[in-house]
Amino acid sequence: MLRKIANPARLLTFQRTMASTASTGPLVRTELDSQTGYATVILNRAPVNSLSLEFMAEIIKTVDELERSKIRGMILTSPSSKVFCAGLDVLEMVNPSEDRLRSVWRNLQDTWAKLYGTSFPTVALINGHAPAGGCLLALTCEYRIMCSNFSIGLNETQLGLAVPPWLQKTMRNTVGSREAEIACIKGTMFSSEEALKIGLVDELAADKGEAMHKACNYLDTFKNMSPYARSATKLLLRNKKIEDMKRAREDDIDRVVKNVMNSDFQAGLAAYLQSLKDRKK
Numbered sequence: 001m002l003r004k005i006a007n008p009a010r011l012l013t014f015q016r017t018m019a020s021t022a023s024t025g026p027l028v029r030t031e032l033d034s035q036t037g038y039a040t041v042i043l044n045r046a047p048v049n050s051l052s053l054e055f056m057a058e059i060i061k062t063v064d065e066l067e068r069s070k071i072r073g074m075i076l077t078s079p080s081s082k083v084f085c086a087g088l089d090v091l092e093m094v095n096p097s098e099d100r101l102r103s104v105w106r107n108l109q110d111t112w113a114k115l116y117g118t119s120f121p122t123v124a125l126i127n128g129h130a131p132a133g134g135c136l137l138a139l140t141c142e143y144r145i146m147c148s149n150f151s152i153g154l155n156e157t158q159l160g161l162a163v164p165p166w167l168q169k170t171m172r173n174t175v176g177s178r179e180a181e182i183a184c185i186k187g188t189m190f191s192s193e194e195a196l197k198i199g200l201v202d203e204l205a206a207d208k209g210e211a212m213h214k215a216c217n218y219l220d221t222f223k224n225m226s227p228y229a230r231s232a233t234k235l236l237l238r239n240k241k242i243e244d245m246k247r248a249r250e251d252d253i254d255r256v257v258k259n260v261m262n263s264d265f266q267a268g269l270a271a272y273l274q275s276l277k278d279r280k281k
């Protein structure tokens with residue numbers, strides 16, 4: 001459940017209709033509490049918020065819109081009771097056209113850069129599983145609050161994918177070099193409790209209501225602070241990593257194309273997709 005807003009008239013909802021979505025309603029919903037200036041961004045691509053090209057474009061557009069709206073903070077979450085974000089849409093990797101794969105990867109880089117470099121404070125409210133690209137979204141935020149009984153991690157190597165340098169750095173920055181190295185190489189998925197222990201998340205919550213309360217508490221810590229000093233400091237800390245990614249982005253894309261177009265990878269992916277289906281039997 002989303003936090004109740006005292007005066008519904010204060011709630012402004014930006015809605016955009018996207019083509020080619022299986023979800024009901026827009027792919028991303030934003031609810032702005034004009035009293036606090038906090039925006040709740042709700043990822044809304046059912047069933048598991050997997051990141052397709054169009055979905056990532058929508059996330060990028062939403063963040064641009066929020067920057068223009070001069071919000072005071074953002075909470076990133078999902079309407080699902082089980083999944084925050086299941087990572088990249090694996091179907092984007094099944095025998096893709098090279099052009100589309102390049103665009104997918106470029107959008108993933110841009111989604112990371114856009115969320116990582118917001119001027120406003122950001123909290124990931126992780127109310128469900130967050131593998132791979134789901135963990136990436138959470139890592140872009142300044143603060144992470146996770147509901148109990150879910151899993152999070154960069155499990156790419158388990159899927160036959162290399163973790164790109166810019167994402168490795170974000171992980172290192174969050175949990176420290178040693179934990180990041182082992183976690184990225186092994187593709188470890190952490191329980192909520194383990195994630196708290198290594199610092200991959202900052203707080204746990206029993207449910208979404210409690211998580212929302214804690215998220216607002218984090219954003220409230222900046223209430224009386226100059227937004228300029230806050231955001232300038234954040235960007236001084238983060239901009240170099242974004243610039244590094246942008247400088248190396250074409251090499252990164254070439255490496256991904258080589259990785260994904262490889263027949264061994266495609267065979268592994270087919271087996272992985274089958275295993276996802278078999279789990280349901």
Ligand SMILES: CC/C=C\C/C=C\CCC/C=C/CC(=O)SCCNC(=O)CCNC(=O)[C@H](O)C(C)(C)COP(=O)(O)OP(=O)(O)OC[C@H]1O[C@@H](n2cnc3c(N)ncnc32)[C@H](O)[C@@H]1OP(=O)(O)O
Nearest residue numbers: 050082086087088089090129131132133156161162163276
């Ligand atoms: C191009 C990349 C190359 C190299 C770069 C490498 C790394 C860079 C880092 C960023 C990118 C990372 C790559 C990825 O993110 S790959 C995706 C990794 N994600 C997963 O492996 C998650 C797989 N899913 C699950 O484990 C479970 O679905 C989950 C725990 C999330 C939820 O379980 P639940 O029981 O609630 O639901 P399911 O019944 O399993 O799923 C419902 C339907 O959704 C489909 N599904 C699930 N995940 C995905 C997905 N990632 N993409 C597309 N579709 C997905 C699932 O198959 C079910 O479909 P149906 O059977 O109902 O049709």
